[in-house]
Amino acid sequence: MVSTMAMERNLERMGRRLTGPRRELLSVIGSLEGHFSAEELAAAAPGVGRATVFRTLRLLQDAGAVCQVVGPDGALEYRVTAVGHHHHLVCAECGSVDDFSGCDISDLLNELAVRTGYEVSAHRLEVYGRCAACQAKGRAAEVRSARRAKADRS
Ligand SMILES: [Zn+2]
Ligand SMILES: [Zn+2]
Ligand SMILES: [Zn+2]
Secondary structure (H helix, E strand, O other): OHHHHHHHHHHHOOOOOOOOOHHHHHHHHHHHOOEEEEEHHHOOOOOOOOHHHHHHHHHHOOOOOOEEEEEOOOOOOEOOOOOOOOOOEEEEOOEEEEEOOOOOOOOHHHHHHHHHOOOOOOOOOOOEEEOOHHHHHHHHHHHEEEEEEEEHHO
């Protein structure tokens, strides 16, 4: 978990003044677990206007302190981050998010640039699936129901 202090330092390094509302948002973000939507953030900081919430999220993204997570349903959420360029593994069952780095797609991007004439500036990659914990839970449930079926038979 990245501390609010680290986010503050990031913003100050960018020469951004930490106004009262921004400071309040930072401490709220620090208290939110995992990932959160802009609406959840706005609801958790009722004293801060929505425009300020969105502006501050944008600012934190530019500072590399917060990243966007696109859920399996396309919903946009945010997550505190300290790592550089990275992507997300999103569990479609429990909604947990894991980071991974080292996306090895520079060959693909170069080829795309040549083929389409695009000047590629960014890319986005989210991987969806079922996390190890959810799979283990699923297996445990299967064993339980198999046992129950066996007990019913005997
Ligand atoms: Zn991230
Ligand atoms: Zn899961
Ligand atoms: Zn990448």
